[in-house]
Amino acid sequence: MGRYDDEVTGLAAPLTDPGDLDVLLDRVGAARVVMLGEATHGTHEFYTWRAAITRRLVEEKGFSFVAVEGDWPDCDRVDRSVRCRSDAPADPRAALAAFERWPTWMWANEEVVDFTRWLRAHNAQLDATARVGFHGLDVYSLWESLHEILVYLREHDPEQVPAALAAYRCFQPYDEDPQQYALATRLVPNSCENEVVDLLAALRERAAADGAGRFGAWQNAEAVAGAERYYRAMVRGGRESWNVRDRHMDDTLDRLLTHYGPGAKAVVWAHNTHVGDARATDMVEAGEVNIGQLARERYGVDQVVLVGFTTHRGTVVAGDAWGAPMRVMAMPPGRRHSLEDALHAAAPPEALFVFPRDGRPDLLTDELDHRAVGVVYHPERESWGNYVATVLGDRYDALCWVDESQAVRPLHIRPANLAEPESYPSGV
Incomplete structure (x- = not known):
C-alpha cells in the first residue's frame, strides 16, 4: 500500500x-x-x-x-x-x-x-x-503581426500606415530574426521600442473609438510590443x-x-x-x-x-x-x-x-x-x-x-522558420 x-x-x-x-x-x-x-x-x-x-x-x-x-x-x-x-x-x-x-x-x-x-x-x-x-x-509573432497591421491599415486606415512602416523599417535590418534583434539591443543601446510604442498608442486610441472594426489590428500591435520586450529580455538570460x-x-x-x-x-x-x-x-x-x-x-x-x-x-x-x-x-x-x-x-x-x-x-x-x-x-x-x-x-x-x-496526431507541416529562440524554460 x-x-x-x-x-x-x-x-x-x-x-x-x-x-x-x-x-x-x-x-x-x-x-x-x-x-x-x-x-x-x-x-x-x-x-x-x-x-x-x-x-x-x-x-x-x-x-x-x-x-x-x-x-x-x-x-x-x-x-x-x-x-x-x-x-x-x-x-x-x-x-x-x-x-x-x-x-x-x-x-x-x-x-x-x-x-x-x-x-x-x-x-x-x-x-x-x-x-x-x-x-x-502568445507573444512570439513580431514580424507576422507587423505584416498583418500593414495589410489592415493600407485598406482601412491609410493615415496610420506611416507609423506602422516606421516600426517595420526599424526591425527590417534584422531579417526577421529575433535573435539578431535581441543581440543588437544588448550590444548597442538602441531598440525599436519607441516606434512600437507610437504604433501601439495610435491603434489603441482608434480601437477605443471603434473597437469592433479595429480590435484585431490593436491586438497585433500589442503582440509586436510584447514580442519586442520578450526578445530583449530573452537575450539577457x-x-x-x-x-x-x-x-x-x-x-x-x-x-x-x-x-x-x-x-x-x-x-x-x-x-x-x-x-x-x-x-x-x-x-x-x-x-x-x-x-x-x-x-x-x-x-x-x-x-x-x-x-x-x-x-x-x-x-x-x-x-x-x-x-x-x-x-x-x-x-x-x-x-x-x-x-x-x-x-x-x-x-x-x-x-x-x-x-x-x-x-x-x-x-x-x-x-x-x-x-x-x-x-x-x-x-x-x-x-x-x-x-x-x-x-x-x-x-x-x-x-x-x-x-x-498516446502521442498527439500532428498534421505533417514543415516549419518555415527554425531561427526562433527557445522559449524559457524548455519550450513550455
Missing part, C-alpha cells in the same frame, strides 16, 4: 465519457474563466478531454471563446474559419495547416482539427454576434522573459473578455506551467508568475477554475532540440514518489479529481514532484528533470488523470 492510496481512491472519479464531467461543471458554476492545462504539448488524451470539457462549457455554460497558447495571427485564421467568415476556409483544417512556427504540432494536429470542425458546426447555428471565437494569447510572456498572455485574455462584452466567459488551453497557480510551485522561489496566478488575482478565486492534466507513462510528440524534427518519443513511468507515481498506484486508468475546498487530505497539501514535459524533451533526464515541485490542491481546482497516454 502506498501512502496516498486511500486518499486517491476517495477523490478519484472514473472518467470514461463526457457525462462524467458533471462534477467539474458543478465546480465551474458561474466562473468567468476556466483554464485547462496539459503536462505535455504532445499528448492525445489531453487535447481530446480539453475538447470534451470545452464543448460542454460552450453548450451548457455559454462560454464565449477559446484562448490558446498560440500566436494571434495564426489563431486569427482559425477564428475566421470557425466563425464562418466568408474570407476564411470552410474547413478549419486548412487554417491549421497554415501554421509554420515550430512547434507546429501544438495546434496543427488532428485533435484540434476535430474540435474546430465541431466549433464551426456549432457556430453555424448561431447569429454572427453570438459565435464562439478561437484566439491566440534569466527568468524575466517568462514573466514578460505570461503577463502578455494575461493582458490579452483580459482584452478579449472586455472585447466580448459584459458576461463574457473564456476557456484557456495552455501548459500546466502556465495554468497552474505558480505560487503553489517552486516557480515562486524564482520570482515567476503565470496566467493561472494572474487570473486568480485579477478576477478573484471564485471566478477562475484551474484544471491540470497529467499522465504516468506512454508516448508523446516532442523534439530533442529547439527546431528539431518532431518525433514520437516513449515517456517513461513517473518517477518514484512523484504525484504521477502516487496516482498510478491507486487511481483508475482515466480519472477526474475535483478538489474539496475544505478538509483536504495530504495528497492535496503535501509538496510532490509533478510532471512537466516541454516541446524539447529528453526522456533519459526523467530522474532529475521534467518535474515541478507542486502543492496540488493550491495549484489547481481539479485534475484530469490518464495512466497510459
Whole structure:
C-alpha cells in the first residue's frame, strides 16, 4: 500500500465519457474563466478531454471563446474559419495547416482539427454576434503581426500606415530574426521600442473609438510590443522573459473578455506551467508568475477554475532540440514518489479529481514532484528533470488523470522558420 492510496481512491472519479464531467461543471458554476492545462504539448488524451470539457462549457455554460497558447495571427485564421467568415476556409483544417512556427504540432494536429470542425458546426447555428471565437494569447509573432497591421491599415486606415512602416523599417535590418534583434539591443543601446510604442498608442486610441472594426489590428500591435520586450529580455538570460510572456498572455485574455462584452466567459488551453497557480510551485522561489496566478488575482478565486492534466507513462510528440524534427518519443513511468507515481498506484486508468475546498487530505497539501514535459524533451533526464515541485490542491481546482497516454496526431507541416529562440524554460 502506498501512502496516498486511500486518499486517491476517495477523490478519484472514473472518467470514461463526457457525462462524467458533471462534477467539474458543478465546480465551474458561474466562473468567468476556466483554464485547462496539459503536462505535455504532445499528448492525445489531453487535447481530446480539453475538447470534451470545452464543448460542454460552450453548450451548457455559454462560454464565449477559446484562448490558446498560440500566436494571434495564426489563431486569427482559425477564428475566421470557425466563425464562418466568408474570407476564411470552410474547413478549419486548412487554417491549421497554415501554421509554420515550430512547434507546429501544438495546434496543427488532428485533435484540434476535430474540435474546430465541431466549433464551426456549432457556430453555424448561431447569429454572427453570438459565435464562439478561437484566439491566440502568445507573444512570439513580431514580424507576422507587423505584416498583418500593414495589410489592415493600407485598406482601412491609410493615415496610420506611416507609423506602422516606421516600426517595420526599424526591425527590417534584422531579417526577421529575433535573435539578431535581441543581440543588437544588448550590444548597442538602441531598440525599436519607441516606434512600437507610437504604433501601439495610435491603434489603441482608434480601437477605443471603434473597437469592433479595429480590435484585431490593436491586438497585433500589442503582440509586436510584447514580442519586442520578450526578445530583449530573452537575450539577457534569466527568468524575466517568462514573466514578460505570461503577463502578455494575461493582458490579452483580459482584452478579449472586455472585447466580448459584459458576461463574457473564456476557456484557456495552455501548459500546466502556465495554468497552474505558480505560487503553489517552486516557480515562486524564482520570482515567476503565470496566467493561472494572474487570473486568480485579477478576477478573484471564485471566478477562475484551474484544471491540470497529467499522465504516468506512454508516448508523446516532442523534439530533442529547439527546431528539431518532431518525433514520437516513449515517456517513461513517473518517477518514484512523484504525484504521477502516487496516482498510478491507486487511481483508475482515466480519472477526474475535483478538489474539496475544505478538509483536504495530504495528497492535496503535501509538496510532490509533478510532471512537466516541454516541446524539447529528453526522456533519459526523467530522474532529475521534467518535474515541478507542486502543492496540488493550491495549484489547481481539479485534475484530469490518464495512466497510459498516446502521442498527439500532428498534421505533417514543415516549419518555415527554425531561427526562433527557445522559449524559457524548455519550450513550455
